[in-house]
Amino acid sequence: RDRRRFRRRPGTEKESPEGWARAQNGLGTAWIQLATGDRAANSTSAIACYETALHVFTEEEFPVDWAMVQYNLGDAWIEFPTGDRAANLAKAIAHSEAALHVYSEREWPQKWAATQNNLGNAWAWLRTGDRSANLERAIGCYESALRVFTEHEFPAEWAMVERNLWRAWCDLCNRSSTDNATPTNNHDDNHLLETESTVTTPGPSPTTNSPDSKVTVLNGVQFVKGSNLGPITWFYPGFGEPKRERGVFVER
Numbered sequence: 001r002d003r004r005r006f007r008r009r010p011g012t013e014k015e016s017p018e019g020w021a022r023a024q025n026g027l028g029t030a031w032i033q034l035a036t037g038d039r040a041a042n043s044t045s046a047i048a049c050y051e052t053a054l055h056v057f058t059e060e061e062f063p064v065d066w067a068m069v070q071y072n073l074g075d076a077w078i079e080f081p082t083g084d085r086a087a088n089l090a091k092a093i094a095h096s097e098a099a100l101h102v103y104s105e106r107e108w109p110q111k112w113a114a115t116q117n118n119l120g121n122a123w124a125w126l127r128t129g130d131r132s133a134n135l136e137r138a139i140g141c142y143e144s145a146l147r148v149f150t151e152h153e154f155p156a157e158w159a160m161v162e163r164n165l166w167r168a169w170c171d172l173c174n175r176s177s178t179d180n181a182t183p184t185n186n187h188d189d190n191h192l193l194e195t196e197s198t199v200t201t202p203g204p205s206p207t208t209n210s211p212d213s214k215v216t217v218l219n220g221v222q223f224v225k226g227s228n229l230g231p232i233t234w235f236y237p238g239f240g241e242p243k244r245e246r247g248v249f250v251e252r
Helices: 017-033 038-054 065-080 085-099 109-125 131-145 155-177 188-194
Strands: 196-198 214-218 223-224 233-235 244-247 248-252
Touching: 017 038, 017 065, 038 065, 065 085, 065 109, 085 244, 109 131, 109 155, 131 155
Parallel strands: 233 248
Antiparallel strands: 196 214, 214 223, 223 233, 244 248
């Protein structure tokens, strides 16, 4: 006989609730990763599977599994392609914050950091409410994630979060520098690249005191980097003296 025909199935919710819930969560992930068909319909199916898994995976009885599904729901709502974008992101924020009830930095550092990054994305893309406050929350989440996702131990994740952090600072600076700033579209980086230019200063800069400092102008924001500066120095012209934050200067 072909033993593959007799592999044990997860069972029904009544017969094997834990296995059934895990299968629902796996099915939701499969729908999210499906590259064909209608993306909105796939995402809707995924969310339905995740929510079904929560019938069994409660915070009280299965806290780690519950947090996993909450994280997946947050991720699904962040990427949901249709409907009210603000409402979708509000759900993403709620689910991500729920996951953090269980995912602590000490006990689950990688999961905690990944959730912080997702939460930062949701806040960064939220256009309703106080936009500057939303971006500041996003920046706080990204900086938290970088406590775990270091360049040495998690280079890919570190680069991803650094990129997200950079974009959030871009948006926040644009809002600070103009009263009628147009929010950056985080789903399309092409317009960022189109406005980028790099110039070299003719000698030491009074701000950086670096003989080879380079100024990159991006969406009206100046980013200065010099050989004696270490990390990138964020220089926002016209807003007073630079401020030291997380090892870089930030002029706000």
